[in-house]
Amino acid sequence: MTTVYEPLKFMADEFVRNANERAKEVLSYLYPPIRMYEENGEIVIEADMPGFEKKDIKVTTGKMSVEISASRKTPDNVNMLLDQRPDKIWKSVKLPVELENDGVFSAKYTAGVLVIRAPIKGLKTLKVE
Numbered sequence: 656m657t658t659v660y661e662p663l664k665f666m667a668d669e670f671v672r673n674a675n676e677r678a679k680e681v682l683s684y685l686y687p688p689i690r691m692y693e694e695n696g697e698i699v700i701e702a703d704m705p706g707f708e709k710k711d712i713k714v715t716t717g718k719m720s721v722e723i724s725a726s727r728k729t730p731d732n733v734n735m736l737l738d739q740r741p742d743k744i745w746k747s748v749k750l751p752v753e754l755e756n757d758g759v760f761s762a763k764y765t766a767g768v769l770v771i772r773a774p775i776k777g778l779k780t781l782k783v784e
Contacts, residue, residue, distance in 0.1 A: 678739045686744050687723065687769075697772045698750060705767030706740060714762045714771055721748045721771060752776070 687702040702723055704712065712725040726743040729735065754760075758774030 686741050687746060689746070689748060691748065691750075693752075693775065693778075696778050697774050698752060698754070700748060700769075700771040700773075702746070702769040702771070703767065704744075704764070704769050707764075707767075709764045712762075712764060712769060714769070716754055716760060716773055719750045719753050721750065721773070722746070723748070723769065723771075752778070 687704045689703075690701045692699055700721060704723075704725060707725045707727050711727060712723070715722040715724075722745070724743075724745045729738065729742060753776040755774040755776040760774070761772045763770050
């Protein structure tokens with residue numbers, strides 16, 4: 656016997672499922688949150704990326720930009736009840752300065768935080784004696 660509430664429950668369940676999918680789509684554009692600053696002649700970008708494996712993260716530098724991309728797989732052997740974390744991310748960070756092409760670039764991923772260091776073109780930090 657069908658009750659009046661069954662169609663409403665179905666619609667509510669569909670709404671929640673669709674809202675979760677839309678949240679993941681929005682987060683894939685906003686994620687990861689970053690902090691950017693200058694330190695000792697380098698631009699430093701810190702990106703919070705918990706849950707990703709180091710091998711699945713890719714960093715590409717341009718003249719005045721840095722691109723961060725990563726992907727992860729949702730576990731197959733679990734009954735996922737709620738998942739709002741993005742499985743794939745791509746973020747392009749526009750830089751306020753130009754990067755030095757011949758400089759030493761580095762990227763480290765530790766404890767869920769990616770730290771990128773890139774030398775700034777034409778900027779030299781002098782030691783004051």
